[in-house]
Amino acid sequence: MKIAASTILITGAGGGIGGALAEQLASKGAALVLVDRNAERGERLASQLRAKGARTRLLVGDLTQPTVPLRLVADAIDQAGAIDILINCAGVQNFGYFADEAAADTTTLFNVNTVAPINLINAVLPHMLARKGGQIVNLGSIFGSIGFPCFASYSASKFALRGFSEALRRELAGTGVGITYVAPRFTKTPFNRNVVNRMADALKMNQDEPADVAASIIEAIENDRLERYLGWPEKLFVRLNAIFPRLVDSALIKQADQMRPFAIEAGR
């Protein structure tokens, strides 16, 4: 899908990957509808982009609120005239032992990571189908293909988003509306709180810059990719986990031992 002259709705635009995406998409000539739940932060980003000549609008909304996805899509179409590309980038993470996780946090996580993207797609699809064109981009995770200890609900929310993306792209074949599922690995953004960063350093996890992740997402959009998994050896582990999950079990159970002090700290 061509970026230049497209109108792109991005959720989580105030975040690390979302902000980098907004900047790079704007510099490629896209018109942007940024979604942020923090009006002040969103307006700051929108003003910076406008100062560089980008056509940018801001919509404010909390994606855990059930009526918000429908309202955001209606407002975006009303104000920008169309949505060519929807990027579901907003997300939250729960880290620690699942036994310590508050049920309310699990609910919020699924609402932001899974329910809101699905509801946004549901709201925008009639518009895209009527125009016989559009691209939906869902930000998943490597943990959406490898169930990762101490990230159980997060992994599950991204597994669900990946399954939804796969099913819907098969359903939409031939309609002109495409789905791209992108799975980053650990990325240096505020998404990972201090204890998670220290754990990632201790485990020597590969860590990407948000600008590089944004560039990979844009490459996936421009080339109409169905899926994009970021990083070696993570890509290989995704395949290995699908074919030989017991092999990955033993590696991750060993790693879970190293994660223990950090998971205990997160639960305090």
Ligand SMILES: NC(=O)c1ccc[n+]([C@@H]2O[C@H](COP(=O)([O-])OP(=O)(O)OC[C@H]3O[C@@H](n4cnc5c(N)ncnc54)[C@H](OP(=O)(O)O)[C@@H]3O)[C@@H](O)[C@H]2O)c1
């Ligand atoms: N960073 C990583 O290591 C990593 C790895 C793999 C995949 N990902 C995925 O990449 C995507 C972007 O992550 P990121 O690293 O850019 O995270 P980030 O910097 O934390 O940004 C996430 C954005 O989502 C917004 N958000 C959270 N809850 C929301 C809600 N209820 N309503 C509206 N917006 C909400 C956040 O707003 P607030 O700041 O107000 O909370 C923030 O702007 C996520 O889907 C994440 O799962 C990230």
